[in-house]
Amino acid sequence: MSEYTFYVTVERGAEDLVAKDLLENFRGIEILREKEFRGKVFFRGREEHIFLMNFSARSINRLILVLLHTRNIGSLNLIYKHIKEIEWSSYIDAEQTFAVKATRVGSHNFTSLDIARVSGSAIIEAFQEETGRRLRVNLSKPDVVVHVEMINDHLLVGIDTTGPSLHMRRYRVYNHPMPLKATLAYLLVRLSGWNPNEEKLLDPMCGGGTIPIEAALWARNIPINRFRKNEYLFYNLKFLHLEKAEKIAKQLLSKETRKELHLLGMDISEEHIKGARMNAKNALVADTIIFTQGDARLLDKQFSSESINVIVTNPPYNLRPRLKLYDLYEKFLAAAWKILADRGRMVIITSERKLLIRILRNINAHFQLYNVFRYGSLNTGIFLIKKHS
Numbered sequence: 594m595s596e597y598t599f600y601v602t603v604e605r606g607a608e609d610l611v612a613k614d615l616l617e618n619f620r621g622i623e624i625l626r627e628k629e630f631r632g633k634v635f636f637r638g639r640e641e642h643i644f645l646m647n648f649s650a651r652s653i654n655r656l657i658l659v660l661l662h663t664r665n666i667g668s669l670n671l672i673y674k675h676i677k678e679i680e681w682s683s684y685i686d687a688e689q690t691f692a693v694k695a696t697r698v699g700s701h702n703f704t705s706l707d708i709a710r711v712s713g714s715a716i717i718e719a720f721q722e723e724t725g726r727r728l729r730v731n732l733s734k735p736d737v738v739v740h741v742e743m744i745n746d747h748l749l750v751g752i753d754t755t756g757p758s759l760h761m762r763r764y765r766v767y768n769h770p771m772p773l774k775a776t777l778a779y780l781l782v783r784l785s786g787w788n789p790n791e792e793k794l795l796d797p798m799c800g801g802g803t804i805p806i807e808a809a810l811w812a813r814n815i816p817i818n819r820f821r822k823n824e825y826l827f828y829n830l831k832f833l834h835l836e837k838a839e840k841i842a843k844q845l846l847s848k849e850t851r852k853e854l855h856l857l858g859m860d861i862s863e864e865h866i867k868g869a870r871m872n873a874k875n876a877l878v879a880d881t882i883i884f885t886q887g888d889a890r891l892l893d894k895q896f897s898s899e900s901i902n903v904i905v906t907n908p909p910y911n912l913r914p915r916l917k918l919y920d921l922y923e924k925f926l927a928a929a930w931k932i933l934a935d936r937g938r939m940v941i942i943t944s945e946r947k948l949l950i951r952i953l954r955n956i957n958a959h960f961q962l963y964n965v966f967r968y969g970s971l972n973t974g975i976f977l978i979k980k981h982s
C-alpha cells in the first residue's frame with residue numbers, strides 16, 4: 594500500500610488542536626513535526642486518507658498531497674530545476690488542464706507571480722519531454738491545481754485534493770454578517786469537552802447558529818460530504834483508485850445517527866435566530882437544537898442556576914462604543930457564571946482579550962488562554978474557562 598506525505602491547511606494558531614483532532618479521528622496517520630510552517634499540519638498517510646479526510650475531517654480547510662519538499666532554495670532557476678524533475682505525467686493526463694497557485698513567505702528577490710510563471714513553464718516542459726504532448730493551462734477552472742510555496746528557503750510543491758475550502762460546509766443558507774468559520778466552531782466544541790450523551794451546551798450569542806450546528810453534526814456523525822458532492826478536486830486525479838472514494842463516502846453516510854441532544858442557541862436578534870433555524874434545517878439537525886431570541890446579559894433570568902454544562906460562544910468584538918461592549922461582556926459573564934453547573938466549561942473566542950481577562954480575574958474564574966489566532970485581521974484568543982466548586 595503506498596504511503597504519501599500530506600499537509601492540511603488550517604487556521605493559523607490551530608495547528609496543535611488540528612493535529613490532535615486528526616490523530617483522534619483517522620487511524621494509521623503519523624503527524625510530522627514541521628513547526629516552521631504556520632497554518633499547516635503535515636502527516637504521513639495512505640490514499641484512503643484523501644477520501645476519508647475530504648469527506649469527514651471537520652477541522653481542516655484543504656488537503657494537499659506533497660510531491661516535493663526541499664530546502665536551500667533561493668532563486669527562480671532552482672525552483673524551475675526542481676519542479677522540472679517531478680514526473681508530471683504520473684499526476685496529470687494529457688487532456689487535462691492545470692493551474693499553479695503560488696505563495697511566498699519571507700524575503701525573496703522575486704514575487705509569487707514569478708514563482709507561478711516559472712513553475713508553469715517547468716511543468717509544461719517536463720510534460721512535453723515525457724510524453725511529447727503540451728499541457729494546457731486553465732486559470733479559472735483547472736482540472737489539477739498545483740500549489741507551489743516558497744517559505745523562507747523551503748520549496749513546497751503539492752497537488753490540491755480538495756478544491757473549495759472545507760470550512761464552507763454548503764449547508765449555510767443564511768449568511769450572518771460576521772460568521773465564525775465552521776472549522777473553528779467545531780474545534781471550540783471539542784475543546785470544551787462537551788459530552789453529547791449527557792451534557793447541555795448553549796451558545797448565547799449564536800448568530801447564524803454555526804456552533805450548535807457543528808456540535809450537532811459531530812455528535813450525530815453527519816459527514817461533510819452529506820452537503821458537498823462532486824466539487825472535490827481529487828475526482829480529477831486519475832492516478833487514485835477513485836472507486837474506493839465512492840465506497841468510503843457511502844460507509845460514512847451510513848454511520849449517521851439520530852440521537853437526542855441538548856443543544857441551545859440564543860441571539861438578541863430575531864433575524865439571526867430565524868437564519869440559524871434555516872441553517873440548522875438545511876444541515877438536517879433542526880430537530881435537535883432549540884433556538885430562542887434572548888439577551889445574553891440576562892441569562893440568569895432565562896435559565897436556572899447551575900443548569901448548563903457547557904457554554905461555547907463567539908461574542909461581538911471590536912465594537913464602538915466601547916462602553917456598550919464592556920457592559921455586554923461584564924453582564925454576560927456574571928450571568929453565565931451563575932447558570933454554569935459545577936465542573937462546567939466555557940469556551941469563548943474573541944479578540945477582546947484584555948477585557949475578558951480583566952473580567953475573568955474579577956469573578957475569580959480559572960481560565961487558560963488557549964491559543965492565539967489571526968482571525969481576519971485581528972489577533973484572537975480562545976479562552977477555556979472551568980468552574981469548580
Ligand SMILES: C[S@@+](CC[C@H](N)C(=O)[O-])C[C@H]1O[C@@H](n2cnc3c(N)ncnc32)[C@H](O)[C@@H]1O
Nearest residue numbers: 769772773798799800801803860861888889909
Ligand atoms: C460574532 S457574532 C456570532 C456569529 C456566529 N458565531 C455565527 O457563526 O454566525 C455575535 C452575535 O452576538 C449577538 N449579540 C450581541 N449582543 C447580544 C446580546 N446582548 N445577547 C445575545 N446576543 C447578542 C449578535 O446579534 C451577533 O449575532
